[in-house]
Amino acid sequence: MNKKELNPNVSVDCVIFGFDLEQLYVLLIDSGGMEGYNQSRMAVPGDLIYDTETLDTAARRVLKELTGIENIYLEQIGAFGDPDRIGKKVSDRKWLESIRAMPEARVITVAYYSLVRMPNFNPKASSFAKSAGWAPVNEVHDLAFDHYEILQSGLEQLKRKIKIQPIGFNLLPEKFTLSQLHKLYECIYDKPLDKRNFRRKILNLNILTNLDEKQIGVPHKPSQLFKFNEGNFKKLSEEGFDNFGF
Amino acid sequence: MNKKELNPNVSVDCVIFGFDLEQLYVLLIDSGGMEGYNQSRMAVPGDLIYDTETLDTAARRVLKELTGIENIYLEQIGAFGDPDRIGKKVSDRKWLESIRAMPEARVITVAYYSLVRMPNFNPKASSFAKSAGWAPVNEVHDLAFDHYEILQSGLEQLKRKIKIQPIGFNLLPEKFTLSQLHKLYECIYDKPLDKRNFRRKILNLNILTNLDEKQIGVPHKPSQLFKFNEGNFKKLSEEGFDNFGF
DNA sequence: ATTTGGTAGTGTTCTAATGACACATTGCTC
DNA sequence: GAGCAATGTGTCATTAGAACACTACCAAAT
Incomplete structure (x- = not known):
């Protein structure tokens, strides 16, 4: 097993929910358009894992690297593994080419979610995130890759979970x-x-x-x-x- | 993306439950000891995925290849990704060396579970499975890799699910x-x-x-x-x- | 023919949880 | 001090849950 090398086949994504006493929010980053263009490309924070870390650790690391947010409890949503999940849209493919060592690799992702006190967590974009911030869940429509689907799964799991545990x-x-x-x-x-x-x-x-x-x-x-x-x-x-x- | 090539980093595992009107069973295979030895090494059916198939498809394929069982509904349990999950035991490492092209690769696995009518599904071992059969869940203690942990997660999910859906x-x-x-x-x-x-x-x-x-x-x-x-x-x-x- | 063993099938009662529903209270602002 | 805006409170009728014991039926053995 190679040390400190990104595994080209496995990523983690983090769906972080917040609440401002009015509505539900989700933490999104702008992963930036392809080189030379200035489009925005909203996504939940996520990236490839290292071969030496657990999935949980990877999720925590990636979240911190992209948004500065750390020390939160993450729960797994599940794995998303459609072979085309990252290659369906042209914009996604261009983005991959501009940033990944192996843009053609098949990537399955393991998604996590968490609930945080919004005011305590002020996202600060770094790494390839051009910006990071809270978006009202109801107003989110298109996201990079299959992130919209992942977000919806996170929401469903949240609804299920809240019935049997005092999370929230x-x-x-x-x-x-x-x-x-x-x-x-x-x-x-x-x-x-x-x-x-x-x-x-x-x-x-x-x-x-x-x-x-x-x-x-x-x-x-x-x-x-x-x-x-x-x-x-x-x-x-x-x-x-x-x-x-x- | 390479066609019909095993992805060395991602596998699927299937926890199949059965019931004989007396107790709960789980479908296990004997993946065989290392070359030249005759130890048994019980595991839930699982193997690496191809880059061209979805995770669900892979689970279905692997289950069929190893046990002959097909046409069942599978539900995802989740991903298991401890970097050491397949390398903790000597027996596991030897087995990997005897069968995998890249025995040292870090493998995360996505687990699925299902419930079937035992009498309708007579497992027939093939591929690297030396045997395949039903074992009473309560009598299962040690399994290959982290399969015991995966089995327990499957059981928990089954218990949770049965409260909100007429599965079973x-x-x-x-x-x-x-x-x-x-x-x-x-x-x-x-x-x-x-x-x-x-x-x-x-x-x-x-x-x-x-x-x-x-x-x-x-x-x-x-x-x-x-x-x-x-x-x-x-x-x-x-x-x-x-x-x-x- | 009778007994025996073993499982199927059935009701009531008490308690706790749920859902529907309306009005007085408080503190601030103007 | 009048008006505004949200807080805070109780009852009743219905439903769901938990605890509990006996008779009915069939087959097999005697």
Whole structure:
């Protein structure tokens, strides 16, 4: 096995979700048009792996190299391996020629996803990323390669997962209100949820601690702030719950 | 992209589950010890992919080549990519040297699983498989490479999936009794389930048709036979159900 | 013909979870 | 102090879940 050499056949891609208390975002980079042109070519951060690293490590490395974001928990979405997945569009092929040592190689990719607190993670583009930033998930339509499909798979997995584990809380600031959590679930499920039933159900989980602290400076009745109760939260994360659906 | 050439870096592995109305089985092959020795080396069927095929196609091809089994639905478990995953054990390394063109290459694998009616699928070993057959899942301990870990992931995914989709019915014969279905769920969940509650819940799904036909030749009260009601079954497969847990 | 062994098949009750639904409260702004 | 905008709260009716024990039926043995 060669050390520190890019494996031409395997890449990783990272679908990073964020939330600004209004809508869901996904972290995209502009991988740049082909040499000499100035087109933009939006993609989720991803690149070939080294032969010496695990897939998880590779995903973490690539994410950091392209966007500066690090120290997050990544979960695998799965492998995408259509032989044509990177060669269907002319723009993709030109891009590969301009950047890869073996642009014709068949590449399968392993996709990961994660949920982060947007304000804590300010992407800074580097390596071949011309820019990096958050795009509202609903407004993303075309992406490089099969990244749109990968994004959709990530979304589906997120929806499935949120029903059986208290993830998604990573998307909120440390102190948050029940309304914000409520909004988050509405965004992910993409449908309205009854406020009272939501509050009842979430409070019954016993993973929230009321901070006896209120919002300040809001032009309406200030809301109670909550944080996660680490103990119960971790326990529940491991066990999962049967059905947190609505 | 080279035609019909094995990609030295990517393989597929297939975890095929079966059920004989008593317990869960998994399809294993004996990939043979190293040259000149006669050790057995149990593994789930798997091999390198061709550059021209999709991962799904590769899984189907490899499964057929090694065990003769074909025409089944495969679902992806995920990718396994520890750089050492195939080189940790001496026996694995020797085996690779005896069979692979590039035994030192780093190989990531994409695992698939499926559920089949055991009696309909009689594995016949070919290619490098010295033998192929069903092994009770509970009695499997050591496997080649990281196949034991892959098997466990497959089992976990099966347990998760069975709660939200009427899979698992593929494990039963066309005509089956409620007791057999009951037993199947107990095997997969690995715990006893209340008979009456189980029957009520499964019948409420409206996916079974009573055949007005009874078991014959059993040394006890014969049971009603059922089959799946294709229409409702397919509808429910697509929609999934929220929580078929116990 | 009768007994025995073994599995099939069936209902009720209690409890917990769900979903539908409307109005008073608070703090800020003007 | 009037108006605005979001917070925060309770009940009831329905449904789903868990616990639980006995009779019915067939075959095989006696």
